[in-house]
Amino acid sequence: MFHHPDLPIADLPWMRASGSGFASLGEAFATPTNPTPLPAAHWVGCNEALRNELALPDDLWQQQEALELFTGNRLVANQPTYASVYSGHQFGQWAGQLGDGRALNLGSVQTPSGLQELQLKGAGPTPYSRRGDGRAVLRSSIREFLASEAMHGLGIPTTRALCVTGSPAHVRREEVETAAVVTRVAPSFVRFxxxxxxxxxxxxxxxxxxxxxxxxxxxxxxxxxxxxxxxxxxxxxxxxxxxxxxxxxxxxxxxxxxxxxxxxxxxxxxxxxxxxxxxxxxxxxxxxxxxxxxxxxxxxxxxxxxxxxxxxxxxxxxxxxxxxxxxxxxxxxxxxxxxxxxxxRMRNKLGLSGAHEGDRALVEDLLQALQQDRVDYTVFWRRLSIAVLESAHNTHAFEPVRDIFLHREVFDAWCARYLERLGAANRQATGDAMLRTNPKYILRNHLGELAIRQAKAGNFAMVQDLLQVLHAPFDEHPTYEAWAGLAPEWASSIEISCSS
Structure with a gap:
């Protein structure tokens, strides 16, 4: 059921590894499982920055063999694909045996940053699919591709995403969608x-x-x-x-x-x-x-x-x-x-040096003020950073921050305490540091949704554009200034679930 011995074999030197990865532990850990092919594979998103970090071939995205490999339509010589078994607690309850229900490890590659495992998500059923189809849909695959790299851009430890490939093959979730496969990268995918x-x-x-x-x-x-x-x-x-x-x-x-x-x-x-x-x-x-x-x-x-x-x-x-x-x-x-x-981290976001006794209360009162008015979290921190930067020569620097609060008297009282704590710090240097700490761009739900809608229509440009911006979320990207704005009203109606 799970094996397709007639899959073509690719001879890809860059996929040859030392054999010292997770699979070397044996079949109690790694169950040999071949992917299930998908028809008419095509590229959806390609992560050139990660390709370069992994020292993979410069022409990787032009290689038909690579496209087929990352879709699960081809095997690599001497690199059996496998799924791993694990168990776990789900929503606080013991769920028993689980495992890689739609993930297959291609193997490990030696890179300048050490051994990295490559894993296909959505390449078909495994012995651990539990009556599932082992597939991922275009929607969820784009979300994972962009989210992985957005977190990396923010400096937060994460699995990475090398590429997404798509296929017109149908997959049924809440509705019929098309299939996709994400190639994930990490030193290890071992879980609790x-x-x-x-x-x-x-x-x-x-x-x-x-x-x-x-x-x-x-x-x-x-x-x-x-x-x-x-x-x-x-x-x-x-x-x-x-x-x-x-x-x-x-x-x-x-x-x-x-x-x-x-x-x-x-x-x-x-x-x-x-x-x-x-x-x-x-x-x-x-x-x-x-x-x-x-x-x-x-x-x-x-x-x-x-x-x-x-x-x-x-x-x-x-x-x-x-x-x-x-x-x-x-x-x-x-x-x-x-x-x-x-x-x-909160002191860094506020541009505070050292640790003072009242810092935690200052943060907690700020969060209460943000909560009371449902202030946009990312916009607030970015505007605060700019206000600190400009406050040395602009007496109205904090007005744009104040404007996003409904209870402005609450913000005014907090801001007075904040400025007293900030003291005579070099506002230019402090503001610069805050701008490198508080991102301008994050992967908001509505941005991902817009990219997905375009991708479903066959246009993958926004996927690639978002990827580039999210790789540098602290920088200015004038062409994409609108992506740093407040979420539109319709964004609150987006529902995401475990099938997302």
Whole structure:
């Protein structure tokens, strides 16, 4: 059912790897699975910047073999594709065995930044598809392609996206759509759920092999540690990375939408872009996933959910750690790491140097003011940055910021406190630093929707244009100034769900 031995073989030297990636652990981890071909493949989006970073051929986008490879219509000599098995908690409930239901790893490539795994999302059914078709649609594929690179442009750890290919083949979701495949790139796609799988099935040696592989491949500073100490250190490192990632999400106003344990990266990367959203009007209780009826993954709850997920990972590692106390200590470090990381990011956004006792209250009062008036989160921070920059020579510099509040007296009172805290700082230098911290461009839902509508009509220009702007979100792009404006009223009617 899952194998197509008649798929043509491509001899692509750049796809030959050392064999030391995840697949080297064996078939308990990586199940050989061939992709299912799609007809009439075509390019939808090509990430030239990432192609260059990976040192892939200059003419990659002109190679028919590459187009067929990234669509799942061709195999690579000596590089079997595979799907991996994992389990996990979904919406707080144990879901049991899951796995790569529509993702296939092409293998690893050696790049200037080290070994990177290439993965096709949407290349057909796998042994873990659970009655699904293993496909992705054009709509969701464009969203993931752009979101991955938008996060990278913002400096937030993430999986990357090399390209999207499309096909006229039909895929049924809420309606009939066309198929697409995203080629994702990451040092590793291992999730919390991989550990949960082997622990829940009593496969302790496999659990140990997975942990040791990750230490060797991705946490070399821990290699000298032995026994339980190694696995406690691994848990601590993942906890620290996750805490920092959550602070980065919250600071930029990013909502993931489906923070199940099988969507949490062991490397602290943003993983699996489904019903994600960047906040328009600020609402701490915003739920971006139309399927999340209980609001479990609302924006303000993300840091606590990450902490809960880390406890699931800690429980999975207990067969290797034995004693509860050191595992708890590793997990409890989140309680210090997250607020420290969050405080630092908010001080950076405000252009504040050093740490003062009243800084957290200043931030909390600001967020309450933004919440009260549903002020556009990105526009506010960008205007504030410009106001600080211009305030040294313009006494009305803060008027454009004040104008986006309904309760202007609330902003006035807060701004007076803020300027007192800012003190005699070099406003030019501070404003410049804030402009490099607070992006002008984010992947707003309506921008993605407009790109998708054009793509469905066969025009992929906006996909490529958005990609270029999102790679440099702190810069000025005069041609695309409208993309930095407030979201239109119709944007609030866009519904995104787990099928997105």
């Amino acid at each position: 759920g991989h550990f949960e799988h082997f622990a829940s099935n009593g496969q302790i040696e496999e659990l140990r092999a997975l942990a040791d592989h990750l230490v060797t491949a991705h946490f070399p500073a821990l290699q000298d540690k032995q026994g339980a100490e190694r696995y406690v250190a691994l848990l601590h490192e993942v906890t620290q990375r996750t805490a920092v990632l959550m602070a980065q999400w919250q600071a930029v106003g990013f909502c993931h939408g489906v923070m199940n344990t099988d969507n949490m990266s062991i490397l602290g990367l943003t993983l699996d872009y489904g019903p994600f959203q960047y906040l328009d009007g600020f609402d701490a209780n915003h739920i971006c996933n139309h399927s999340d009826h209980q609001g479990r993954y609302a924006y303000a709850r993300q840091p606590q959910i990450a902490y809960w997920n880390l406890f699931c990972l800690g429980q999975a590692l207990m067969p290797l750690i034995d004693e509860q106390a050191p595992a708890l200590a590793a997990l409890e470090s989140y309680k210090q790491a997250f607020p420290e990381a969050m405080d630092q």
